[in-house]
Amino acid sequence: MAGIVKPPGEFSITPHKVSVCILLQIYAPSVQISSPFPFASVAQHNRLGLFLLALTKSCDDILEPKLDELIGQLREVFGVLNPRFIDHLTTRLSALLSPDDLFNFFTEMRGILGGPESGALEDEQVILDPASHLGMFLRRCILAFNLLAFEGVCHLLTNIGVYCKEALSSCASYETTCFEDSSSNLEAFSEYENMDLENFVFKKVTEEIEARKRASERVSFHLHAPKALFDLVEDIEAPADPKTKHGDKVGEASSYVHPPNYGLREFEPNSGIFLRTNWQIQGYLQEQTDALEKNGSSFSLNAFELILRQLHKLAPELHRVHFLRYLNSLCHDDYFAALENLLRYFDYSAGTEGIDFVPPASGSSSFGRYEIALLFLGMMHFQFGHPKQALEVLTEAVRVSQQLSDDTCLAYTLAAICNLLSEIGVSSTAGILGSSFSPLTSIGISLSVQQQLFVLLRGSLKRAESLKLKRLVASNHLAMAKFDLTHVQRPLVSFGPKASMKLRTCPTNVCKELRLSSHLISEFGFESSTMTTDGAFSTAWLKNLQKPLGSAILSQENGSGSCENAFQFCVQPSSIPGSVLQLIGSSYLLRATAWELYGSAPLARINALVYATCFTDASSSSDAALAYVKLIQHLAVFRGYKEAFAALKIAEEKFLSVSKSRILILKLQLLHERALHRGHLKLAQQVCDELGVLASSVTGVDMELKTEASLRHARTLLAANQYSEAAAVAHSLFCMCYKFNLQVENATVLLLLAEVHKRSGNAVLGLPYALASLSFCQSFNLDLLKASATLTLAELWLSLGSNHAKRALSLIQGALPMILGHGGLELRARAYIAEAKCYLSDPSFSVSENSEVILDPLSQASAELQVLEYHELAAETFYLMAIVFHKLGQLEEREEAANSFKKHMMTLENPLDDEDPLFNVL
Amino acid sequence: MNSKESCRSELRIAIRQLSDRCLYTASKWAAEQLMGIEQDPANFTPSNTRFQWGSSSIRRRFRTNEITSTPIAGVSYVSTPVMEEDDAVDGDFYLLAKSYFDCREYRRAAHVLRDQTGKKSVFLRCYALYLAGEKRKEEEVIELEGPLGKSDSVNRELVSLERELSTLRKNGSIDPFGLYLYGLVLKEKGSENVARTVLVESVNSYPWNWNAWSELQSLCTTIDTLNSLNLNNHWMKDFFLASAYQEIRMHSESLAKYEYLQGTFGYSNYIQAQIAKAQYSLREFQQVETIFEELLRNDPYRVEDMDMYSNVLYANECSSALSYLAHRVFMTDKYRPESCCIIGNYYSLKGQHEKSVMYFRRALKLNKNYLSAWTLMGHEYIEMKNTPAAVDAYRRAIDINPCDYRAWYGLGQAYEMMGMPFYALHYFRKSVFLQPNDSRLWISMAHCYETDQLRMLEEAIKCYRRAANLNDREAIALHQLAKLQYELGRPEEAAFYYKKDLERMEAEEREGPNMVEALLYLATYYKTQKRFEEAEVYCTRLLDFTGPEKETAKSLLRGMRTTQSGFPSMDVEHFSP
Secondary structure, eight states, X not given: OTTOOOOSOOOOOOHHHHHHHHHHHHHSOOSSSOXXXXXXXXXXXXXXXXXXXXXXXXXXXXXXXXXXHHHHHHHHHHGGGOHHHHHHHHHHHHHOOSHHHHHHHHHHHXXXXXXXXXXXXOTTOOOBOTTSHXXXXXXXXXXXXXXXXXXXXXXXXXXXXXHHHHHHHHXXXXXXXXXXXXXXXXXGGSHHHHHHHTTTTTHHHHHHHHXXXXXXXXXXXXXXXXXXXXXXXXXXXXXXXXXXXXXXXXXXXXXXXHXXXXXXXXXXXXXXXXXOOHHHHHHHHHHHHHHHHXXXXXSOHHHHHXXXXXXXXXXXXXXXXXXXXXXXXXXXXXXXXXXXXXXXXXXXXXXXXXXXXXXXXXXXXXXXXXXHHHHHHHHHHXXXXXXXXXXXXXXXXXXXXXXXXXXXXXXXXXXXXXXXXXXXXXXXXXXXXXXXXXXXXXXXXXXXXXHHHHHHHHHHHHHHHHHTOXXXXXXXXXXXXXXXXXXXXXXXXSSSSOXXXXXXXXXXXXXXXXXXXXXXXXHHHHTTGGXXXXXXXXXXXXXXXXXXXXHHHHHHHTTOSOOGGGGXXXXXXXXXXXXXXXHHHHHXXXXXXXXXXXXXXXXXXXXXXXXXXXXXXXXXXXXXXXXXXXXXXXXXXXXXXXXXXXXXXXXXXXXXXXXXXXXXXXXXXXXXXXXXXXTOHHHHHHHHHHHHHHSOSSTTSSHHHHHHHHHHHHHHHHHXXXXXXXXXXXXXXXXXXXXXXXXXXXXXXXXXXXXXXXXXTOHHXXXXXXXXXXXXXXXXXXXXXXXXXXXXXXXXXXXXXXXXXXXXXHHHHXXXXXXXXXXXXXXHHHHHHHHHHHHHHOXXXXXXXXXXXXXXXXXXXXXXXXXXXXXXXXXXXXXHHHHHHHHHTOHHHHHHHHHHHHHHHHHHHSOOOOSOTTGGGO | OTHXXXXXXXXXXXXXXXHHTTOHHHHHHHHHHHHHSOOOGGGOOHHHHTTTTTTOHHHHHHOOSOOTTOOOTTXXXXXXXXXXXXXXXXXXXXXXXXXXXXXXXXXXXXXXXXXOOSHHHHHHHHHHHHHHHHHHHHHHHHHTOOTTOOOOOOOTTHHHHHHHHHHHHHHTOOOHHHHHHHHHHHHHHTOHHHHHHHHHHHHHHOTTOHHHHHHHHHTOOSHHHHHHOOOOOOHHXXXXXXXXXXXXXXXXXXXXXHHHHHTTOTTOHHHHHHHHHHHHHTTOHHHHHHHHHHHHHHOTTOOTTHHHHHHHHHHTTOHHHHHHHHHHHHHHOTTSHHHHHHHHHHHHHTTOHHHHHHHHHHHHHHOTTOHXXXXXXXXXXXXXXXHHHHHHHHHHHHHHOTTOHHHHHHHHHHHHHTTOHHXXXXXXXXXXXXXXXXXXXXXXXXXXXXXXXXXXXXXXXXXXXXHHHTOOTTOOHHHHHHHHHHHTTOHHHHHHHHHHHHHHHHHHTOOSHHHHHHHHHHHHHHHHTTOHHHHHHHHHHHTTSOSHHHHHHHHHHHHHHHHHTTOTTSOGGGTOO
16 A cells, blocks of 8 residues: 555575474474484584575575475485485375364474573483574474464465475476476476466466366366467467577577576465565565676576566565666667656655665655656666757756755766766756856856866765765766866856966876776775675575585585585675676776877786786676777787787677677777778778667767767778868867767877868978867877877978978977887888978988988888778889888899789779678678 | 347356356456346236346437447357356365355465366366465565565465466367466466467357456557457457457447347346446536446445545536445445445545545555556645646556556646646646547647747647537637737637637627627727627626726727717727727
C-alpha cells in the first residue's frame, strides 16, 4: 500500500534451515540421547562445527542450497568416509510427515541448547551455548517456528516435501539436467517452456494424474500439441531471443548471455518457495547494476528483461527492479522503455533509495525526494542525445532541490549540468539556465557559456567538498582538468583591476586537478569495508562458493586437517569499490588525452597502456575501448597501417558487443587516412561520408565526430585538388568551431586552411592562416601541432621564392627537435623533405660539397613514407633524390631513384584494387 | 425482428446447459438477456408486464433512431445448432458431484467424477479442480505474504489441467466448454496467443457462454487483435464487440452496437448499464443518471456498476442521493468492492478524506486490481496534500491498466503540485494521448506550460486551442487564450478570443469578472484601432457594471467623444483624469 516499506530481512524458517538444525543435532547431541554417530576423530567433529558455522553465517544468502547441493557439500568436506550423516539427514527430513512431527522436532531441538545454569561439563559432551553463533541460530529457528501460524506450518511441511523430492529426483536425472543446462537453457527463456521447470514442483500432482491415467487407460500423456499450437509457440519464442533460430550458433550464444542465464537459474519458479530477504535481492540487483554499467550491451535485452520481470513478480514491493529495467533499456537504446521504467521507478520509490542516500536529518524530506528523479531523467536525456530537454530537466532539478534544500542532490545536479555543458556544444545558455545558482548573473552580467561552465564547476566542486561526497569531488576534479585542458581562463568580470593574465591554458593546473582526483583511492584504502553494502557481500559469497569448493577437495587429499579453503568465502573480496577504480581509471585516460594534445606521444601512450592493463576490469567497456583506440592510433601514426590494422582486428574481437562503437569510428578513420595516402580518393570520400552519418543529427550533439568528419571531408577535397571547395568546407567548419568554442579544433582547421592555400599556390593568402594557427597553438600549449604549423609556415615561405629559403630553413630547424622527438611518420617525412628543398633552393648552397645534408634526410623520408604507403610524397622524395644524384653525377643511383619515382607515380595514378580485405568490410 | 423468438429459445436451452455445467455467471448473464427480450404482445399477461419496463421513460427519451424494425443491412446471422447433450440422463455420479459443487466442495466433486468419461463429467471435474486451485491460490496469497509482498502463488492445478485438456483437444474429444476452460488455463499461464485461438474455437461452436466471450475480450487489448479474430457471425458476437469496443475506448462505436442490440433485447438491464458506461465515458452525465435511476427502480438490489453511478452523483455533487445509494448498497452487501468505493466517494464528497481513504483501502483489500479505487484513492491523497502516497496509488492504477487516463492525469497533477512542471508534462501528455477529447486535460496541460518555471506560452496556447475546440465546460480556455495572446503582444488575436469568449458568455447568460475584463479589453482595443462605434458599444455595456471599470468606461467614452468632435490629434490619455 501507499508509501509503506516493509521491514527488511525477516528470519523465516525454510527446509534448508531445518536440515541445518538436524546437522546441529548431530554436532551437539542432547544429553538424553547418546550421540548416534561417534565421530572418528576430534578433527572431524571440529570440521563439522566449522562447516555449520559457515552454513549459518550464509543462511541469509540470496539463494539457499537445495538438498542435493547440501549433500554434495557435505560429501566434499568429509570425503566418502562418512555417508552416515547424509543418510541420517535424509531420513530425518523424510520422516517429517505431519505437522506434529515438526512440533516434536523443534521441541527436541530445544533440548540440545544448554541452559544458562548447566555449568558442569561432562567429558566429550558438546553443549551449545545459547549465546554462541550456532546457539543463536538455533534459537532463532525455534522462535521463527513458534511464531508460525498453522498455515505456515503446513507450508513448511509441503516445502520440505518438495525439498526432499527434488533431491531424490535430481539424483537420478542429474546428468541429463546438467547437460541440458549447458545446451538448451536458451529455450528456457520462453515462458511457455517454463512449464517444464515447474514439473519438479508439481511432481506430486503428476503422480496423481498418472494414477488417474492408469484408471482410464484411453488418455495418452505425451505432450504433442497440434501443429497450429506449435506454430504459436514459436511465435512466442521468437521475440524472446532471436538467437535460438540459429541452431549452430547456440554454443557461442550461450556463453555470450551467460550472466543472465546464471540469474535465471536463481529465479526459476520452483526456487521461489524459499524466501529471500530484501537485502539479498537488493545485493543481486546491485551486482547486476554494476555489470550492466560495465558491460551494458553484452546483456541480452530480452533475456535480462525476462529475469527482471520474474523477479518483479516474486517481489512486487522491490522497486529497484524497475531501475534495472531502465538501465537495461538504456543500454540497448530503447528510449521509450527507458523513460517508462525510469518514471515508474521514481513514482514507486519516491527517490528514497539509491544514490548516496542520506537519511533526512530534518522532517523536510519526508515527502520523498523526487528531485532525484529529475536528476536521473536529465541524465537519461543527455545519454540519448537530447541536450535541450536534459538542460530543462536539470534546471528544474536545481530549482526543486534548492527549494527542498537537498544539498546532495544539488551537488550532483550541478555536476551533471557541467558535464552536459562541456560535452555538448551549446552556443548560448541565455534563457535556459536559471540565474539562481550563478552569483554573477544576478548582477546582470551575461557570461559566455564557457565562463558559466567555469563558475558552475567551481561551485559544484566546493559544494561536493563541503558535503564530503568523495566520488563527486574526484569526478569534479576530473571535469575541472578537462576544462583547463581546452579553455583559456579569462577574468570573469571585465571591469575592475586587471590582473596581469596570460591568455594561455595552464598545463600545471590540469596536472594538479588530475592528481587531486586520484587522491580518492587513498581515502578508500583506509575505510575499506564500510562502503560495501550488505547485499553485495552476500552475493560475493555466492560467487566465490564455486571456486573454493574445488580447492577444498585438494586440501582434503593432501591430508591436511584444516579446511580453511572451504570457508575463505567469508573473506571480503576487494577493498576498493569498483566505482572508485573507475574514476581513477578515467583520470588516466584523461592524462593520456592531455598528453596527446600537448604533443607528447610517449607519455600519452604510457598512460593509455596503464589504463588498458590496470583498469579494464573495473571500467566500462566503452572506456576500455577508448584506451585501445588511443593505442591503435598511436600505432598507426608511428608504425604504419599494417600493424595498426592487425591491432584493430584484436580490438574488434574484444569489443564486439559495444554498440555505437568507438572502434568502428577508429576503423573508418584509419581507412580514410590510408586511402588518402594511397590516393584512393573515391574510397576516401565514401569512408568520410560513413563517418559523418554516425553522428547524431541534433545540433550540438556528437560535436567531436562532426568536426572530425567535416575536417576529413575538406582534406579529401584538398587531395582531389578541388581547392575552392576544400576551402569552403574548412571555412564553414571554422565557423562552427568558433560558435561552439572548440578552440583546439580551431587551430587544426586554420592549419588546414593554410595548407589549402599553399597547395593552391596562394602562399601569401596562406601565411596569415598559418600564423593564426601558430598563435592558437601557443595559447593552448599544443606543442606538436605548433611544430607542424611551423613546418607549414616554412613551406609557405619557401614557395614564395628562393630568397626566403634561409628563413624557412631556420624555421624548420627550430621545429625539428619537437618533430623528431614526438612526430609521427608523415610529419617527420614532410620535415625532411622541406629541409631538403630549402637546401636545394638556397643558391648559396652547393650540392656537391654537402650531399649528405640532403641525401640523409631524403632517404629517411623515403623509408618512412614507404611504410605509410604515401605515394605522392614518396614520389616527390625520389624526384628530389634523383635531382641530387643528377647534380652529383651518380647516374646509376639517379636511374634507380627515377625508377622508384615512376613506380610511385604509377601506383598513385592507377590505384590497384588490391587484396585488401578491409574494403569489403564496409 | 423475427429472430426474437429464436433468440429466446436458444437462450432458454443455453441457460439450462450452462447451469448444468455450473457456469453460474454465464447462465445468470444469459437469463438476464432472456428476460431482456421484448415480449410478444400476443402472450402478454398482466403478471408478465410487472417485470418489464412497460413505461420506460428512458426509451422514450433517448431512443433517437428506431432501429427496432430496421436491422443493419447485410447482416445475416449464422445459426449455430444448439448443442446436443451426449448423455440425456445425467449419471448418478454426476448428480452427486454437481451437488457437491453447488456446496462449493470442489475437490470432493472432482473426486466423485474421477472415473467418469462423459464430456460433461470431464468438464465438471476439470472445472472443479480449476476452482479448487483458484481458491487455494487466493488463500495462499494471504498466507504467504512475505517481506517483499510477494505474490507468486500459482494455481497448482494449471499444469495438470493443461496437459489433460490439450490431449483432449488433440483427440478431438473436447466440447466447447472444455475449450473454454482450456483457454482460461492457457491465459493464466501466459500463452495468450494460443488462449485466443482456443477461445475463438470455443465461442464459434458454442456462442452462448458469456464467460468465454469475456475471457476473449480481456485478451483483445488492441483493435488489431480484435479485427484479426475469426468469429462466426452470431448475435452474441455483437455483445462481444460492443463490450470490446468499450474496453479499447471506441465509445461511440460501442454505443452504436448497444443501441442496435436494444432492438432485440429492449429490456435488458445489462445493456442499459453498458450504455450508461459508454455515456459516462462520453461525459453525458445527465443521461447516465437517468439510466441508473431507472435501473435501480427495476433492480433495486443491484450492486454491479453502481460505483459508476456514484461517480456521476459525485460529479454532480448530489450528496443526499449519494448517501442514499451508499446506504442501499451497504445493506445489500457491504463486502463488495463496489460498495466500499461508493462509501468512499460519499465521504470524499463530504470532505472527510481520511475516512474516504479507509474505504478505498477496504475496496482494494477485497480486490487488489480494482482500478478505479486506486485512482480515486490517489485523488483523495491529492486532496490531503500527501503527494507521495498519491503518486504511489496512481502508479499502481497505471500498472493495472496503462490506458487509465485519469491516473496519468493525477500523476501529472501531483508532480505539478511538487513544483516539477517539466516532469509533470510527460504525464499530462500521456493522459491527453489516451483521452484527447477531454478539455480539462488540455487545460491542465496548458496550465502546466504556463507556470512561472516553464513559461512555454506557445505550447500553452496550442493546448488551450485544443481545449476550446472541445466544448470546454468551464470556459477557461477562451479566456486564457485571449490573455496569453495579449501577453505575447498579439492584440488582434487577443481581441478575437475575447470576442468569442464574450459570445459564449452571452449565450450561456453568465456574468462575472471575465465578462468585465473582456468588455474592457475590447473597448480599449477598438478605440486604439479607431473603430469608435464598436468601442462605444462595449463601453456602454460596461456602464452596466459597478466598480472601477465603470469609471474607466466613462472616461473612455468621454475621450472618444472629444476626439470625434474635432481634436483628432489629441491623445485620449491626457484627458482621462
